[in-house]
Structures are given as C-alpha cells and as structure tokens.
Amino acid sequence: MIERLLPAASTSATEIDFLFSLIFWLVGFWFVLSEAIFFGLILRFRKREGRKAQYVTGELQSEKRWITVPHLLVLVCDVFIVFFAVRAWHQVKQDLPTAPTQQVVRVEGAQWAWIFTHPGPDGKLDSADDIRKVNELHVEVDRLYHFQLTSRDVLHSFSVPVFRLKQDAIPGRVITGWFQPTKTGEHDVQCAEICGIGHGLMPARIHIETSEQHAAWIAANSTVSVAAVAGR
Amino acid sequence: MAETIPVGHAPEHAHEHHEPGFVAKYLWSTDHKMIAMQYLFTGSAMALLGGFFAYVFRSQLAFPGMSVPGFGLVSPNEYNALITNHGAIMIFWFAMPVLIAAFGNFLIPLMIGADDMAFPKINRLSYQIFLLSVLVLFVSFFVEGGAFGGAWTMYPPLSATAEYNQTPLGTTLFVTAVALEFVAFLMGGINFVVTAMNSRAPGMRMYDIPIVVWMIVLASIIFMASVGPLVAGAVMLLFDHNLGTAFFDPKRGGDPVLWQHLFWFFGHPEVYVVLLPAVGIVAEIITVFARKKLFAYKTVLYTAFGTGVLSFTVWAHHQFIAGIDPRMANVFTITTLLISVPVAEMMFVYIATLYGGSITLETPMLWALSFIATFLIGGVTGIFLGASGTDIYLHDTYFVLAHFHYTFVPIAVIGTFAGVTFWFPKMFGRMLDDRLGKIHFWGTVIPFNLIFIPLFVLGVAGEHRRIWDFTQFPELSAPWMRDLDKLATLSLWVMLSFQIVFLVNFFWSLRRGPKAPKNPWASNTLEWTADSPPPHGNWKELPTVYRGPYEYSVPGREQDYWPQNVPN
Numbered sequence: 001m002i003e004r005l006l007p008a009a010s011t012s013a014t015e016i017d018f019l020f021s022l023i024f025w026l027v028g029f030w031f032v033l034s035e036a037i038f039f040g041l042i043l044r045f046r047k048r049e050g051r052k053a054q055y056v057t058g059e060l061q062s063e064k065r066w067i068t069v070p071h072l073l074v075l076v077c078d079v080f081i082v083f084f085a086v087r088a089w090h091q092v093k094q095d096l097p098t099a100p101t102q103q104v105v106r107v108e109g110a111q112w113a114w115i116f117t118h119p120g121p122d123g124k125l126d127s128a129d130d131i132r133k134v135n136e137l138h139v140e141v142d143r144l145y146h147f148q149l150t151s152r153d154v155l156h157s158f159s160v161p162v163f164r165l166k167q168d169a170i171p172g173r174v175i176t177g178w179f180q181p182t183k184t185g186e187h188d189v190q191c192a193e194i195c196g197i198g199h200g201l202m203p204a205r206i207h208i209e210t211s212e213q214h215a216a217w218i219a220a221n222s223t224v225s226v227a228a229v230a231g232r
Numbered sequence: 233m234a235e236t237i238p239v240g241h242a243p244e245h246a247h248e249h250h251e252p253g254f255v256a257k258y259l260w261s262t263d264h265k266m267i268a269m270q271y272l273f274t275g276s277a278m279a280l281l282g283g284f285f286a287y288v289f290r291s292q293l294a295f296p297g298m299s300v301p302g303f304g305l306v307s308p309n310e311y312n313a314l315i316t317n318h319g320a321i322m323i324f325w326f327a328m329p330v331l332i333a334a335f336g337n338f339l340i341p342l343m344i345g346a347d348d349m350a351f352p353k354i355n356r357l358s359y360q361i362f363l364l365s366v367l368v369l370f371v372s373f374f375v376e377g378g379a380f381g382g383a384w385t386m387y388p389p390l391s392a393t394a395e396y397n398q399t400p401l402g403t404t405l406f407v408t409a410v411a412l413e414f415v416a417f418l419m420g421g422i423n424f425v426v427t428a429m430n431s432r433a434p435g436m437r438m439y440d441i442p443i444v445v446w447m448i449v450l451a452s453i454i455f456m457a458s459v460g461p462l463v464a465g466a467v468m469l470l471f472d473h474n475l476g477t478a479f480f481d482p483k484r485g486g487d488p489v490l491w492q493h494l495f496w497f498f499g500h501p502e503v504y505v506v507l508l509p510a511v512g513i514v515a516e517i518i519t520v521f522a523r524k525k526l527f528a529y530k531t532v533l534y535t536a537f538g539t540g541v542l543s544f545t546v547w548a549h550h551q552f553i554a555g556i557d558p559r560m561a562n563v564f565t566i567t568t569l570l571i572s573v574p575v576a577e578m579m580f581v582y583i584a585t586l587y588g589g590s591i592t593l594e595t596p597m598l599w600a601l602s603f604i605a606t607f608l609i610g611g612v613t614g615i616f617l618g619a620s621g622t623d624i625y626l627h628d629t630y631f632v633l634a635h636f637h638y639t640f641v642p643i644a645v646i647g648t649f650a651g652v653t654f655w656f657p658k659m660f661g662r663m664l665d666d667r668l669g670k671i672h673f674w675g676t677v678i679p680f681n682l683i684f685i686p687l688f689v690l691g692v693a694g695e696h697r698r699i700w701d702f703t704q705f706p707e708l709s710a711p712w713m714r715d716l717d718k719l720a721t722l723s724l725w726v727m728l729s730f731q732i733v734f735l736v737n738f739f740w741s742l743r744r745g746p747k748a749p750k751n752p753w754a755s756n757t758l759e760w761t762a763d764s765p766p767p768h769g770n771w772k773e774l775p776t777v778y779r780g781p782y783e784y785s786v787p788g789r790e791q792d793y794w795p796q797n798v799p800n
Contacts, residue, residue, distance in 0.1 A: 002625070005693035006707070012624075019621045020692075027612040034583065034608055041586040042601065045522070046593075052792060053785035054588030058527030058581070067528065067580040074576045078569040081619055085569075086562050088621025094558045111396065154390040155488060157553070157628065161694030161707075164625040168554045170489065171389060172482025175555055188705045190696045192628040194383045196396055197309040200700025 002164070009183040009208060010163035012092040017164070019088045026077055092164075096178055099144040105137065107149045109156025109169040112198030114189060120222040129222045135204035140214040141184050149175045157192035160206055166192055181208045262352035263768050268338035269659070270359050272652075274366060275329035279645075282321035283728050289314040294714075294721035296701045308700045312381030313402070315698060317373075319384035320406070323502070324413050325366060327644035331509040332455075333362070333417070335651055336424050336448040338659065342759035342766065343442045345433025345775045345797075350426040358419035365412035372405035380406035383698065385495055388480035388488045392472035403473060411466040414459050421452035433758065433797075435777035439533075440796065442757050442781040443526065446533055447512030451505045454540045458501040465494035492554055496547035503639065504543040508536055510647030511578060514600045517654050518582060519782045520755045521597035522589030523792050526782040527581050535574035535581075542571040552623045561620040568618035575611060579604060590785070590792075594753075595669030599650035602677050603642045610639030613688070628698075631691025634684040641680060649676070649734070656741070657748030661764040664745060668737040675730030682723035686716040754793045757781045761797050 001021045002008070008017055045053075056063060104125050106117035116137040120129025125148075131138075139145055149158055151169035159166040163179050189204035209217060251257075258266065284302075291298075292306040299305050306314070337355065341348055349355045373379045377399040382390040386407065394400035428441065428449045468479040469491065478484035480491050519526050526532065545567040552561050582604055591597070613635040616622045626632060649672075656664045695708050702708040702717070751760040758777070762770050775797040783794040 002692055005689070016621055016625050019619065020616065020625070023616055023619060023622060027615050031608060031612045034579065035605060038583050038586070038601075038604060038608075041583065041589075042591060045586060045589045045591050047590045051590060053523040053590040055525060055785050055787050056527065056588050057525055058584060059530070064528060064531070066584055067531070067577060070580055071573065071577045075573055078572060081615065082566055082569055085565050085619035085621045089558070089561055089565070089624075092621065092624055093553075093561070154393075154396050155387055159628075159696060161625070166553050166624055166627055170482065170555045173555060188694070188707045190694075190699065190705065192696045193387070194312065194381075194390070194698045196390055197312065197381065197398060199698060200308050200311065201704070203704045 007162050007183065007185070007187075008164070009181055009185065009187065010160075010165065011180045011182060013162070013164040013182075015088045015091050019084050022084055023081055026081065030074070030077070093177070096146065096176065097144060102144045102146060103140075104146045104148060105139070107137070107147050107158050107169070108152055109150075109158065109191065109195065110152040111154060111196050112191075112202040114156075114158070114191070114202065114204040116204075118218070121218055131218065131221045133221075135189075135202070137189065137204065137206045138214065138217050139181055139206065139208055140211050141181050141208050143211075144178065144180045146176055146178050149177060154195050155193045156195050159190045159192040160187065161190070162187040162206075168193055184208045184210055184213075260356070262348070262356045264337045264341050264349045264352070264355060265659075265766065265768075267355050267359050268334045268336075271329045271337060271362070272334035274363065275326050275334060276648075278321050278325040278329075278366065280731075282318050282326055283731070285314045285318040285321070286724060287728055289318070290721045290724050292700070293702070294718045296703055306700075309378060309381055309398075311700045312383075312698070313373075313379040313399075316381050316383050316406075317369075317379060320410065321369075322640070322644065323384065323506070324410060325369065327506045327640065328413075328417060329362060330648050331506050331513075331644065331651075332424075332448060332451055333358070333420050335444070335509055335513065335655075336420065336452070338655065339442075339759065340424055340427055340445055340448060341431065342658075342762060342770060343445050343757050343781075344428060344431060344436060345758045345771075345777060346427060346431035347769045347771070347774065349423045350431055351423050354419050355423050358416045358423070361412055361419070362416035365409045365416060368405050368412060369409040372402045372409065375401040375405065378402055385499070386410075386469065386491075387495075388469060388472065388491050389482070392469055392480045392488075392491075394473065400473075404470065407466050407469050407473070411463055411470075414463050414466075417455060418459060421456045424452045425449050425456075433775050433777050436796075439529065440777055440780045442512075443515040443529065443532055444509065444512030447508040447515075447536060450536050450540050451508040454501045454508075454543060455505045458498045458505075458544065461494045462498035465491055489551070489555060492551050493547070496550045497544070500547045500550065501540075501543040504539055506643050507639070508539070510603065510643040510650075511536075511582075513647055513651040513654070514582065514603045515585075516755075516757070517596050517600035517650055518585055519784060520654075520753050521594060521600070522586055522591045523784045524585050524587075524589040524782075525784055527584040527587075529780070529782065532578060532581050535577045538574040539571060539578075542567065542574065546571055546618075549618055549620075549623070552620050553627055565618060565620045569615065572611065572615060572618070579608060579611065595664070595666055595673060596650055596654035596753075598670065598673045599646055599653060602673070603646045603650060606638060606646065606677075606680070607642040610635060610637075610642060613638060626691060628696055629691035630687040630695045630697055633697050634687040634691060637684050637687075641684075645676070645680075649673075652738075654753070655759075656738075657752045658759055658762070658764050658766070660742050660745075661748050662741050662743075662745030663748050663752065664741045665737050668733055672730055672733040672737065675733060676727055679723040679727035679730070683720045683727065686720045690716055690720075751795075754791075756783060756793050756795050758796055761795060 002017045108115040113134050116133050118131040119125050149169045151171040156169040167177050186207050189206050191202050288300050288303045291300045380402040382397050390396050471477040478486040480486045480488045548564040549568045748764045777796045785792045
C-alpha cells in the first residue's frame with residue numbers, strides 16, 4: 001500500500017509495508033462494519049409518529065452479548081497485530097544483522113545539517129581516507145550497512161522514507177542501527193524531530209548506487225577528503 | 233449552602249436585594265456557573281487564536297513564499313512558534329479549560345443537585361491562576377527573540393538551552409505558563425472530585441450519577457495522578473534554562489530522554505483527560521435524542537475506569553524511536569493495543585444505545601453522532617502507531633498529525649459544540665437557532681474531513697510534520713502532493729469561516745433567541761429542573777433523587793421521560 005505512494009528501497013521496507021497492509025485491512029474491516037451499523041441504526045430508528053422507543057437496559061447477559069462478542073473479537077485482532085508488530089520490530093530495530101561485506105557509516109545531526117562520514121577505499125571509518133559530506137549520503141545497493149547515529153547539539157531524527165527507517169539522534173549517545181538498500185536511486189532524507197529555527201531547512205539526499213558507481217564515487221572523493229582533513 | 237457573593241456593600245445592606253456590581257458579578261464571583269462561563273469564554277477565545285495560527289502556518293505550507301493575508305510572510309522561526317503555540321493552546325488552553333473546567337463547573341453541581349462547588353473560593357482561585365497562565369503565554373509572543381518554537385512537547389536540549397533555541401525569554405515564559413496552568417487544574421480537579429462525591433442530592437446513589445459527571449471526575453483523577461511528574465519536569469527545565477543546572481544536558485551528565493518520560497507519562501493520560509468528558513457529553517445527548525436508556529451504564533463506567541488505569545501504562549509508545557531500549561517497545565505495544573479494547577467497547581455501547589431508539593436529529597444530536605463517526609477514524613488509525621513496527625515509519629509524519637486531529641477534533645471541537653448547543657438553554661435561558669446550528673455543523677464537519685484525510689495520505693507518502701517548506705525536497709514536491717496540501721488548506725479556510733455562523737448564532741441567540749423553558753429537550757437529569765438560567769444557589773429547595781438518569785421510554789408510562797427528581 002505504501003509503495004504505491006513511495007518506492008520501497010530497503011529490506012525493512014518490505015516488512016513494514018506488510019505490517020501496514022495487514023493492519024489496514026484488519027482495522028479497515030472493523031471500521032467499515034462499525035460505521036455501517038452506526039449509520040444503519042440512525043436511519044432505521046429515526047423518529048416516526050406513533051412509535052415509541054424501546055426500553056433496553058443493556059444490563060441483561062443476552063443484550064450485553066452484542067457488545068461483548070465484538071469486544072472479544074477486537075481483543076483477538078489485537079493479539080494478532082501485536083504478534084506481527086513485534087516480529088517486524090525485532091527484524092528492523094532489535095536484531096542487528098551482520099554480513100561479510102558490511103560497511104559502517106556515521107550519521108551526525110547538527111543545527112542544521114546532516115553530516116555523513118563514509119569509509120574511504122580502506123573500508124574503515126576513522127582513517128585518513130574517510131569521506132565526509134554534508135547533506136549527501138552515498139551507499140551501495142544490496143550491501144548491508146550499519147550506521148552510527150549521533151547528534152552534536154539537540155535531538156534530531158534521521159529519517160529515510162524510502163527505507164521506512166527512522167531513528168532519533170541524541171547528543172552524547174551513539175545509536176547503532178542498520179539498513180540494506182535494495183534499489184538504486186536518489187531520495188530525500190528528512191529530519192523528523194524539531195531541532196530549532198532551521199529545522200525546516202535541512203534537506204539531505206541519499207544516493208543509492210551500483211557497486212561500480214559507488215567505487216567511482218569513492219575514487220573521486222577520497223583524495224579530496226584526505227586533503228581537506230590534512231588541511232585542518 | 234454555599235457562601236454568598238462578596239458584593240462589596242456595607243454589611244447592614246448585604247442581605248438586601250442588591251444587584252452586584254460588574255466586578256463582583258463577572259470577575260470576583262464564586263458561583264460555579266459564572267466560573268464555568270469564565271472558563272468557557274476564555275477557552276473559546278483561545279481556540280480562535282489557535283485556529284488563526286493554524287490558518288497562518290497551513291497557508292504558508294500550501295502557498296510557500298506568498299504573504300499570508302492578515303499575517304504577512306512567515307519566516308521559519310515564526311513557523312515553529314506558530315505550530316508550537318497552536319498545539320499547546322488547543323490542548324492546554326482550549327480543550328482542558330472548556331471540556332473539564334467549563335463543563336465540569338457548570339454541570340457537576342447542577343447534575344448532582346448541589347448548590348455550588350465544595351470549595352467555591354478555591355474554584356475562583358483556580359480560574360484566576362488559569363487567567364494568569366494565559367497572560368504569561370500572551371506576553372511570550374511579544375518578548376525579545378520571539379515566542380518559543382520547540383514544539384508543544386518541549387523536548388530538551390532544545391528547550392533547555394537558550395543557545396540552541398535562540399528564544400530565551402519566550403521559552404521561559406512558555407514553560408512558566410504551562411506550569412501555572414497545571415496548578416490551576418489541580419485546584420479545579422480537587423473541587424470536582426470532592427463535590428461529586430460529597431455534595432450529592434438526597435437519594436442519589438453512585439449509579440444514579442449521570443455519566444458525564446463520572447467522566448469529569450475520572451478525568452480529574454487521571455489528571456491529578458499524572459501531572460506531578462510533568463510539573464517537576466517543568467521546574468527542572470526552567471532550572472536548566474535559567475540557572476545552569478543540567479538535568480537534561482547530556483554534555484554535563486543529564487539525559488534528554490528523561491524529559492520525554494516525564495512529559496509522556498503525563499501527555500498520554502492527558503488524551504483521556506479530555507476524552508472522558510467529551511464521551512460523557514455524548515452519552516447525555518444520545519440518550520435524550522434517541523429517547524433511550526444508556527446501554528449498559530455500568531459497562532461504560534467500568535470501561536472508563538479501565539481506560540484510566542491503562543492510560544498510565546502506554547506513554548513510551550511516543551518514544552519507540554527515541555533511543556529507548558528496543559526491548560521496551562514490545563511491552564508498550566501490548567499495553568497500547570490493549571487500551572483499544574475499553575475504548576472500542578465504549579463506542580460499541582454508544583452504537584448499541586441507538587438500537588430501538590426514536591432518533592431526532594437536532595443540532596446537539598448531530599454533533600454527538602458525528603463525534604462517534606469521526607472518533608472511530610481516530611481510534612483505528614491509532615493502531616498503526618501503537619504497533620511498534622509501523623510506528624518506525626509513521627512516527628512524526630502527517631499520518632500521526634491526522635490521527636491525533638481525528639481524536640482531538642472530535643473531543644475538543646465536536647465535544648464542545650455538542651455540549652454548548654445542548655446546554656445553551658440552561659446556560660443562558662435562551663434557545664439557539666437550530667437552522668443556523670445545522671449550517672454550522674455541516675460547514676464544520678465536511679471540511680474537517682477534507683483537511684485531514686489528505687494529510688493521512690501525505691503522511692503515508694513520507695511527508696514529515698514541522699517542516700517549513702516542502703519544495704526543498706524533490707520527492708515531496710510532487711504536484712499531486714502539493715495539490716493535496718492545497719486541498720487541506722482550502723478546507724481549513726472553509727471550516728474556519730463557518731465558525732462565524734456559530735458566533736453569530738451564539739451572540740444573537742444570547743440576546744434575541746426565544747426564551748428557553750426549564751426542560752426544552754424533555755430530559756431526565758437534575759439540571760433541567762432548575763430555572764433557565766439557574767440563579768445563584770441553583771434551587772430554592774434542593775431536589776431529591778428517586779432513580780437513575782436515563783429512564784427514557786419506560787413501558788407503562790405516558791411520558792417518554794421520567795426525571796430523576798419525580799417521585800413514583
């Protein structure tokens with residue numbers, strides 16, 4: 001359902017979109033049923049001359065059944081939804097998968113920009129060839145990424161809608177999460193937590209590239225970055 | 233008996249029939265009905281201000297770069313201040329004062345057959361402190377640096393550090409205003425609970441108390457039990473901001489997430505604090521206009537208790553992605569989805585009450601029914617956010633915004649209109665115009681849906697709230713998305729302009745409306761046995777109660793209602 005409005009470009013997106021559709025149809029059913037009965041009753045029991053309202057207390061078991069049965073069914077639906085919600089949560093937020101070709105990127109929120117640190121040709125962060133970019137994150141399709149998320153000042157929230165990913169950045173803490181892009185393209189990154197006057201002015205982009213494109217980007221940028229670091 | 237009004241005359245004349253002066257009558261009165269009116273008018277004026285703010289920032293969003301008529305160009309920091317104060321005003325300075333304080337003050341003594349509140353002077357002080365909080369908030373708009381713009385949730389470090397928020401005075405005044413407002417409501421709440429439990433008319437047992445009174449009492453108890461941590465948090469925030477402490481500053485050993493726990497431990501129960509009075513109002517109205525006994529009175533009461541208890545166990549669903557231990561999300565998903573059970577049951581009960589009724593659609597009934605129809609949308613969309621998995625994506629998008637407007641607008645706006653149109657004859661002794669009432673109803677409800685259904689779609693498409701201008705984001709500036717934004721904004725203009733119809737109806741009817749009889753709706757509850765409007769002291773002789781409040785269409789009786797005070 002979501003993917004009709006916005007492409008799904010990560011492995012977690014599939015899981016979350018499934019959960020969204022499941023809840024949509026389940027609560028959609030209850031919603032339509034309740035509204036249909038509700039409007040049906042209003043139409044059917046409109047005041048007519050000579051007809052008096054019925055005296056129904058709702059205290060008899062036989063009458064209460066009309067609300068206790070749907071009530072129990074709602075509970076069953078809740079259990080069902082909890083099961084799938086917890087499953088999705090485990091996969092996306094709680095488990096931190098690893099892969100042989102894994103990469104680590106650093107994401108820092110600041111008033112008012114995103115600072116992304118990419119590992120250079122050596123594949124490791126915190127070495128001389130790191131590539132640091134403002135408002136521009138470059139990743140390779142199908143590769144598993146761990147991100148280290150932090151903030152320099154206030155709360156920010158790192159949100160990549162095409163990944164269905166969101167995580168608050170907290171100053172003083174480094175939060176580790178993961179994503180695995182599944183489609184190449186260029187997409188919006190938003191800050192989802194109000195972070196001061198310039199909050200509405202910190203748009204960033206994520207570039208999901210093929211391995212060749214990504215290698216070329218690294219080759220083109222790492223030396224520049226080394227020079228910049230050396231020059232500080 | 234309650235004390236008499238201090239009218240300011242010489243003691244030897246105090247017992248005579250003096251008309252109290254303007255100050256004594258309108259500003260210094262301890263009469264619960266006058267305090268109710270003070271809350272009603274102050275809260276409604278604040279709603280107009282909050283509505284104006286919404287008009288300004290939505291117009292900016294839909295037509296970026298254009299000057300908003302009546303305001304001018306909206307800068308990013310003005311935008312932040314507008315959304316912050318819109319949210320805070322609508323919840324703290326409109327929903328609470330009107331739904332709890334105004335209706336609580338007006339209805340509780342009248343519906344339980346008392347002459348006034350248990351502590352009339354504390355009641356008056358409660359309003360005066362509330363008014364002070366309004367004034368402090370007003371001042372915050374005009375100080376150097378501008379009004380606070382860190383969202384109504386006031387998350388630190390932004391709210392705790394002037395260097396970050398750049399509105400030092402505005403922030404201090406905003407937090408002070410919120411803290412003062414809570415003090416006012418603590419005082420009011422104590423009064424409601426004590427009055428409802430101790431001042432009932434002879435013969436009124438616990439299960440004879442009208443549902444709306446129960447709901448306001450329960451809401452007051454939830455408020456009193458939840459507000460302590462937040463008042464403490466507000467004081468800590470003021471200390472951080474002004475005295476250099478570091479409760480929430482991570483650089484010096486504090487923790488910003490602590491604030492979120494304190495805030496939401498109050499903030500989520502707060503939803504039910506305003507919800508319960510509104511569902512109480514709806515219960516009173518649907519029984520009267522369906523001429524039906526409320527289906528399963530005790531069940532409604534128990535589900536309200538259940539909702540109240542559960543409301544204290546769900547706060548961290550606001551913090552799924554805030555950096556809390558991910559395992560906690562599982563527990564809070566379960567408690568959050570569990571709270572859907574009593575709330576769903578309450579809605580089922582109301583729908584069941586319509587069965588077998590003799591339904592007429594006067595204006596108050598239209599409002600009450602539209603509460604059920606729209607609140608259901610708010611309820612079912614809450615499931616998406618309570619389920620931790622989908623919340624990862626939807627958190628802080630326009631989906632969340634649309635969801636809580638589908639709960640808060642039925643509660644605060646629809647609930648208020650239902651209550652005001654229903655009790656207007658009792659409050660002011662005149663009838664409202666039903667035709668204008670219906671025009672206002674449709675002019676509000678239809679555009680309301682056209683504002684927020686598009687926002688659900690925009691949220692699912694990835695648009696986040698609190699962003700000043702979406703044209704900077706290539707994906708979010710897709711033409712269809714900008715069109716939906718325009719539709720939502722134009723609908724808001726329509727909805728706001730129809731409020732003029734209500735204001736005209738209200739003030740015209742106040743002066744020129746036909747005189748209201750004592751009991752225009754043929755209702756059972758005690759307030760309708762007093763004069764319209766009731767004098768100070770409410771009744772010459774306090775009523776005696778013989779039965780429950782919802783004995784409509786009892787078989788074997790000629791009349792289809794049976795007031796609580798009429799002996800067999």
